[in-house]
Amino acid sequence: MATSPGSEQLLRSAQLRVTRPRMAVLDAVHDHPHADTEQIIASVRTRLGDVSHQAVYDVLRALTSNGLVRRIQPSNSVARYEARVGDNHHHVVCRACGSIADVDCAVGETPCLTANDDHGFTIDEAEVIYWGTCPACAASSAPSS
Amino acid sequence: MATSPGSEQLLRSAQLRVTRPRMAVLDAVHDHPHADTEQIIASVRTRLGDVSHQAVYDVLRALTSNGLVRRIQPSNSVARYEARVGDNHHHVVCRACGSIADVDCAVGETPCLTANDDHGFTIDEAEVIYWGTCPACAASSAPSS
DNA sequence: CGACCAATCTTGACTCGTTCAAGTTTGTGG
DNA sequence: CCACAAACTTGAACGAGTCAAGATTGGTCG
Numbered sequence: 001m002a003t004s005p006g007s008e009q010l011l012r013s014a015q016l017r018v019t020r021p022r023m024a025v026l027d028a029v030h031d032h033p034h035a036d037t038e039q040i041i042a043s044v045r046t047r048l049g050d051v052s053h054q055a056v057y058d059v060l061r062a063l064t065s066n067g068l069v070r071r072i073q074p075s076n077s078v079a080r081y082e083a084r085v086g087d088n089h090h091h092v093v094c095r096a097c098g099s100i101a102d103v104d105c106a107v108g109e110t111p112c113l114t115a116n117d118d119h120g121f122t123i124d125e126a127e128v129i130y131w132g133t134c135p136a137c138a139a140s141s142a143p144s145s
Numbered sequence: 146m147a148t149s150p151g152s153e154q155l156l157r158s159a160q161l162r163v164t165r166p167r168m169a170v171l172d173a174v175h176d177h178p179h180a181d182t183e184q185i186i187a188s189v190r191t192r193l194g195d196v197s198h199q200a201v202y203d204v205l206r207a208l209t210s211n212g213l214v215r216r217i218q219p220s221n222s223v224a225r226y227e228a229r230v231g232d233n234h235h236h237v238v239c240r241a242c243g244s245i246a247d248v249d250c251a252v253g254e255t256p257c258l259t260a261n262d263d264h265g266f267t268i269d270e271a272e273v274i275y276w277g278t279c280p281a282c283a284a285s286s287a288p289s290s
Numbered sequence: 291c292g293a294c295c296a297a298t299c300t301t302g303a304c305t306c307g308t309t310c311a312a313g314t315t316t317g318t319g320g
Numbered sequence: 321c322c323a324c325a326a327a328c329t330t331g332a333a334c335g336a337g338t339c340a341a342g343a344t345t346g347g348t349c350g
Contacts (some may be wrong), residue, residue: 017317017326037307052329057308059327075218078307092266101264119246120280121237129272135265162297162346182336197300202337204298223336 014066024048025059029069030083034091034100037079074100074129090127094134096141103130159211169193170204174214175228179236179245182224219245219274235272239279241286248275 007026011018021044028043029035035043041056060081063069067086073079074093084102092101133141152171156163166189173188174180180188186201205226208214212231218224219238225245237246278286 019317019327021328050329054309054330055328062327071220073218073220075216075224079220092263092268094266101266103262103264117248118237118275118277119248121239121246121275121277122283123237123275123277125276127274127276129274130263130266130268131270131272132263132266132268138267164298164346166299195300199301199338200299207298 010068014068016062016066020048021051021055022059022063024051025056026063026068026083029063029081033082033084033102034072034080036077037081040081072100072127074098090130092130092132092134094137095131096133096137099134099136101134155213159213161207161211161213165193166196166200167204167208169196170201171208171213171228174208174226178227178229178247179217179225181222182226185226217245217272219243235275237275237277237279239282240276241278241282244279244281246279 007023008018010026011022016022024044024047025040027047028040032039032043037053037056037060040060041051041053044051044056060069060071064071064081069081069083070085071079071081072091074091077093077098080100082102089102089104092103093099152168152175153163155171156167161167169189169192170185172192173185177184177188182198182201182205185205186196186198189196189201205214205216209216209226214226214228215230216224216226217236219236222238222243227247229247234247234249237248238244
């Protein structure tokens, strides 16, 4: 749970200043994949004491735009963040409770990245969200059969 | 631009009451693919005069949950709606201006619908969003080369 | 055809995730 | 060690969407 030594290196390599809030946010995202901003703020405050929510929003934006964390936001959900970046994985989202799990696409390294007709767009990423029901929700809503 | 005759049938077949706001919203979504709620409200008011925004929100929810329209919401965007349903198509979104175009996936009818490890989730849909740059934005940001 | 009732619509307030703005603090290069 | 821009704090504001209470209205049944 302590600040991981790699965080500082990660920040420096992205040309970002190394500050305590940034280290804490980076560690929080590593420790809690798919956490939303509120959860990250709570985690950061556990480590550092008072940190403004604005600081966390700023840090998350800086980390996201520098590729150190990835932001995901399924429909009907607030923004969530994760530390797995650059490995082309996707997500399953439960329609009932909103829980998220990672999945690696079955079709290879860059699945679906070629569209039939791209309308002239230059495509650089294919984001896949699988919608369904998680085991817990399936169990609680299913009849006894 | 007049209310299409099919709208009424569509509503009745979904067990929904046929009202003027619903017809107008359905037509608006047909006429303006990927429109957001504000645009739909404007379009509906052009046809009917005053209609409350709450009515439009209610109608869109009813239509969405009955499968008559599809709701999409890319990150950093408000909710958008379209009338193409049930044909498994996906979307390209421009990172710069947010414009959206339809694409049919190259990999077949239900691309990527099988994940390697689904973590026990029951998957019923795979939503794909291609991120990139639209022709207009590519042209305006590129050097003269 | 007319009345009833639940579904739908109107009005208006409100929530909450996120952003904006101004001023203070702090990391980093020189 | 200093200076300065980047980063943080504080507090207000924004806006898409939701909630709630009461008025209308579509559809059904007698």
